[in-house]
Amino acid sequence: MMQAVTTTTDIPDAAPKPSSEEAVRWLQAISAERSRDAFERLYGQFAPKLKSYMIRQGADPATADDLAQETMVQVWRKAEQYDPAKAAPAAWIYRVARNLQIDRLRRRKLHEVELTAEADRPDEGPGGHERADERPDADRLRELVDTLPDDQLDVVRLAFFEGLSHSEIGQRLCIPLGTVKSRMRLAFGKLRAAMGEQL
Amino acid sequence: MTINHHPDDATIMAQAAGVLGEGFSLVVAAHMERCPRCLERLAEAEALGGELLAELPAAEMAGAGLGDVWQRIHEAPAAEPPKLRRPSSSDGLPAVLTPYLDGGLASVRWRSLVPGIRQHVLHGIDSGRGSVRLLGIAPGITIPHHTHGGGEMTLILKGSYVDEIGRFQAGDLADLDPSVHHQPVADTGEDCICLIATDERLRFSGMFSRMLQPLIGI
Structure with missing residues (x-):
């Protein structure tokens, strides 16, 4: 286990971590049905981790709350772009949070290749890998x-x-x-x- | 296009962590558009980021957290339309570069530095004491021996060059440490066009090159 850096705002993980598959279903329910229930479960799972992430990136607690909330708002809005073949839910949510903190806390641009479901991948020439669509x-x-x-x-x-x-x-x-x-x-x-x- | 030179794994980790500077992240993204190998590695490094996030201790959200989120969602409820990937320009310019070079490579306003070497500086990218620039090197022309105060990342857009490390062709990325000392030579019949990001000024080592430095300004 990672050594938890204990702060006054840390609370213990009461529930066992849901499997990645469970979070995949939540994201798909948000995308397909705009399921509020699935979103609230995902929020319960990720928002406190996102706040913790933002604090470690240097945000004060109020800003960390704001950025964790904003990350979840973007998760709701972008859920249709989530492709379970390409990324685990935590990895996809991590990307949203990282891009938000770079923009808001560091005020930098992060240049990245768009990895939306619609983005066509370049043709894989000789030597290209064929595993690119397999989620780690x-x-x-x-x-x-x-x-x-x-x-x-x-x-x-x-x-x-x-x-x-x-x-x-x-x-x-x-x-x-x-x-x-x-x-x-x-x-x-x-x-x-x-x-x-x-x- | 067969790509033989890639960013260092440590660079891919830095991109996934979001700690690469703007200039370097631009060059890396331009490379990755054509490089499934590196896109896959980036996805793996981001999966690690996701796992680290999932293992963080929870920090309690302020009281109205979820209610605030629903309010924000209702204020602008529309789902965000998927971003369409910008098309790359017809002359092979990577799509991430089009905001900086909207007319493509053909309409770059080059400035000649010395005979056989021309450059164009990209503006609007925060690179600290370094820069992001296009360099055009005519066939047979050598860039003087230099080392780097910081790192240097070079993506070949057209043509090729040879240096002490190897031969770099279109799509290849040279990810160089401060310790590397090299002298690239454009080695085919066409100009070698490179995208180069640095985070410090280059250091030319020879007497003649040092005299050129103020002129070249890199």
Whole structure:
């Protein structure tokens, strides 16, 4: 398990985590039927995590509430774009939250390739992979995160949660840039191996 | 198009975490439009982001949280129409670049730096002390030996070049550390057009090149 950084606003996880499949059904019910019930379940599951994410990215609690709410509003509005073949629900919601915090907290542009369901993928030429439409396996990912060595998990969390660039992580941990990058590569290599990709 | 050179896995992780600078993220996205391998890796790194999010301890939402969300939704209830991917321009310019180069490569207003080397700086991208620019290198012309104060990311849009690392053709991305010292040469009969992002100024190493630096301004 990840070491939880306990703050006064943290509350324990009472209910067991719903499976990824359950959250897929909620998103599909929001998309197909505008299901308020499914949305409220998804909100219950993700909004407190999103607030936690925004606080780690440097938002004060009121701003974190606002950004967690705004993320969920966008989830409601964009649910039709969610494609379960391409991403787990947590990964898709993470993207929405990340793009929102980059825009609102960092006031930067993130350039990214649109990955909507409608976006046509480029033709896969020789050497292209044919697994691009397979969603990474969330359960194996969870096991992986549990087994990453602390030094690798630390650099990953400083990037994903605290929004530090590789050189800022090097300064924070007093390690060379090359070491930051090699730990990132090792963590990513294990992630890909755990998901059954060839290294 | 066979792509042989890709961003470092650490760069893909940085893109997924949202910590790449604007210039680098633009070059990486332009590469990924043509590179299923890297799109797939980005999806994997974002899956890790999702898993980390799911494992965060919950922070209690302020009292009216859900009610506020329903109110926001009702104030603008329409579902957001899916964004259509911008078409890439006919001359092969990646779609993410069209906001910066709306007339395509054909209507770029080049500025000649020295004979055989021309450039066009892209504006409106926050790159710190670096920049994002197009560089056009005529056949046989060499960019003087240089290292980088920070990183440099180069995407080949047309033509090709050779340097100490290898041969880079259209679609290839060179993801260079500050430690890399290189001297690219355009090696075919057509101009090599590259998109280059830096986060610090380049450092030219030879005496003659240092004299050129103020002129080139990169």
